[in-house]
Amino acid sequence: MIHVIRSEWIKFRSVRSTVLLVLAAGLLVVVVAFFAARSENHDAASGFCRPDIATAPAGSGSAIEGEGQGPSVQSSSGLCPINFGDITVGIPFALFLFGALGVQIIGQEYRFSTIRPTFTAVPRRGRVLAAKLLVVTAACAVVAAVMLALCALLGTVMVHDFTFDGIDQRVAWGTVLFIVGWTALGMGVGSIVRQPIAGMLILLVEAFVLENLLRHLVHGSGKWLPFVNGIQMTFRDPDHSGELRSITGGGVYFFVVAAVIWSVGAVLAHRRDA
Amino acid sequence: MIEARGLTKRYGSTVAVDDLSFRAEGNRVTGFLGPNGAGKSTTMRMVLGLDRADAGGVRIDQKRLIDFAVPMREVGALLDAAYVHPTRKASEHLWALAASNGLPRKRVDAVLGLVGLSEVAGKRVGGFSLGMKQRLGLAGAMLGDPHTLVFDEPANGLDPEGIQWMRRFLKGLAADGRTVFVSSHLLSEMALIADDLVVIGKGRLIFQGPVDAFVKGAARSWVTVRSPQVAQIATALAEQGATVTSGDDASIDVVGVDAKTIGELAAGLGATLHELAPRTGSLEDAFLEVTAGAQEYRGDPRAGSAIPGTTAPGGTPS
Missing domain, CATH: 3.40.50.300 (P-loop containing nucleotide triphosphate hydrolases)
Structure with missing residues (x-):
């Protein structure tokens, strides 16, 4: 198995688009954090304490609303403290890129038919898929961790009253976990549809369109929507409307759905002609 | 294997x-x-x-x-x-x-x-x-x-x-x-x-x-004979039941009799032989022969001539 993992790592790093995609996802969050930190710092310095957030009901609105929001409390310095979650607002956008990477890691094998020499060299297809999953999720987890560390560093350096409290730690871990799960789910979709573009569109529409529509149109559907439940792990102040599961429950449900979709993709990859 | x-x-x-x-x-x-x-x-x-x-x-x-x-x-x-x-x-x-x-x-x-x-x-x-x-x-x-x-x-x-x-x-x-x-x-x-x-x-x-068995089994075999007395040899071979087809003026292709028999027959007639060559069809001939009824797709046998519906330069639509 270790040989197959090594092979998949060579494949991963030797294709420009793959490397660029994962770096772009990480960089996007860091660049957005830079501008957010600059903006938050300016607001805080001018005594503007984000009353919109202080009074807004948390967890309302679209699937990605509320990301990074949390109760603001005036610090002893008289300035509004800026949390880690306040500057990592680029995460929902980067998620699409991480998911796309998951689709691409398997989809491009089918697109260029390199899956045939791959499965000829390693006829036990489950090993190939497991190795791909391990490589792509590990790479995304590392990039996500570095990305979040850089965001924290930017906050520390640029923002006067930056805080990284226990909730932020949970947000950081939750973000890494969610990215890992979302990438795995993307790979599952890629294994099922075997078309990179179609797979990416399915992820995009499911997360950012379909789940929002269902949540607002079908009463009680919120608890069964994997993306909107899972992404609560990345929020400082999760949904309190009761429409969604708890942070832990939503995270577990999201991972169960991701595991099921990945497994369906693996079974189909095993059964279908390569 | x-x-x-x-x-x-x-x-x-x-x-x-x-x-x-x-x-x-x-x-x-x-x-x-x-x-x-x-x-x-x-x-x-x-x-x-x-x-x-x-x-x-x-x-x-x-x-x-x-x-x-x-x-x-x-x-x-x-x-x-x-x-x-x-x-x-x-x-x-x-x-x-x-x-x-x-x-x-x-x-x-x-x-x-x-x-x-x-x-x-x-x-x-x-x-x-x-x-x-x-x-x-x-x-x-x-x-x-x-x-x-x-x-x-x-x-x-x-x-x-x-x-x-x-x-x-x-x-x-x-x-x-x-x-x-x-x-x-x-x-x-x-x-x-x-x-x-x-x-x-x-x-x-x-x-x-x-490969040899495939070609021998499926492709045509014949003997090419070239001689100044080719007509005389052709008549004698036909009398022995061979199938004779004319080549150019001085040659014939013979099916059904081997080269050794033809050589002996020519010697008996006192004929001079310039060529006595056993020939076998190619692998391509054999392949086309055995797959004649097994082709999934066939091209137009007229391919190479004018495409139907088009007009040859200076001509009428074919």
Whole structure:
């Protein structure tokens, strides 16, 4: 198995688009954090304490609303403290890129038919898929961790009253976990549809369109929507409307759905002609 | 040795491969022939476990491919030179394949040298010509130095020197004791490299055996006779029941009597012979003969003349 993992790592790093995609996802969050930190710092310095957030009901609105929001409390310095979650607002956008990477890691094998020499060299297809999953999720987890560390560093350096409290730690871990799960789910979709573009569109529409529509149109559907439940792990102040599961429950449900979709993709990859 | 038994593959109501059984032995090049749509590529993919057979199975040296601990040491394959990622470098493409089976990095350099691509090892494959990709595919097949090799149209895109190299390469592999199973549309090439043939049509086995037996069994044989007394010889042969057709003024083609009999008959007549040549049809002739009813697709026999509905220069619509 270790040989197959090594092979998949060579494949991963030797294709420009793959490397660029994962770096772009990480960089996007860091660049957005830079501008957010600059903006938050300016607001805080001018005594503007984000009353919109202080009074807004948390967890309302679209699937990605509320990301990074949390109760603001005036610090002893008289300035509004800026949390880690306040500057990592680029995460929902980067998620699409991480998911796309998951689709691409398997989809491009089918697109260029390199899956045939791959499965000829390693006829036990489950090993190939497991190795791909391990490589792509590990790479995304590392990039996500570095990305979040850089965001924290930017906050520390640029923002006067930056805080990284226990909730932020949970947000950081939750973000890494969610990215890992979302990438795995993307790979599952890629294994099922075997078309990179179609797979990416399915992820995009499911997360950012379909789940929002269902949540607002079908009463009680919120608890069964994997993306909107899972992404609560990345929020400082999760949904309190009761429409969604708890942070832990939503995270577990999201991972169960991701595991099921990945497994369906693996079974189909095993059964279908390569 | 490759042994296929009862291989069957259906796509909906279409039967692409129908109860196909054959063997490709070690120490020999086995050519795999069939018209377009006969099921050759599907069969090759089933041999490699890429397509799932609806019935039957394949054993390579008595085992399924999935049972080998290091598959690349047992089987190497080139199905299509285009099965490469265009932005990946040649050496990385091979290194990824080699690593999957725990093969050492030095094998990559060795096979690149074997196929003459050492100088472009660091180049991205997207910039390769078809011939270069073909060589890269061959390098991939040879990474594990396998006992069994499966090639689908390996001469595609190669220049004449490349084709000649390929011929020597395949024959050399077989001479080393390996099983070489190769399909090609270049029948003249196949005649030069193959020891045995597996011929299929519409997914079914038409012939399996040595090339010579296939050609002798399927192609026409005749004797060309050239003599100043050709009319006298023709009359005598016709009286013996031979079928005689006229060639040019001084020659005839004779079917049904061998060269030795004709020579003795000419001597008896006191005739002078300028040529007495036994002839046999080519592999192509034999192939066309046996697959005449098994072609899935046929071109317009008038191809090469004016296309119907078009107007020849200065003429009327055909």
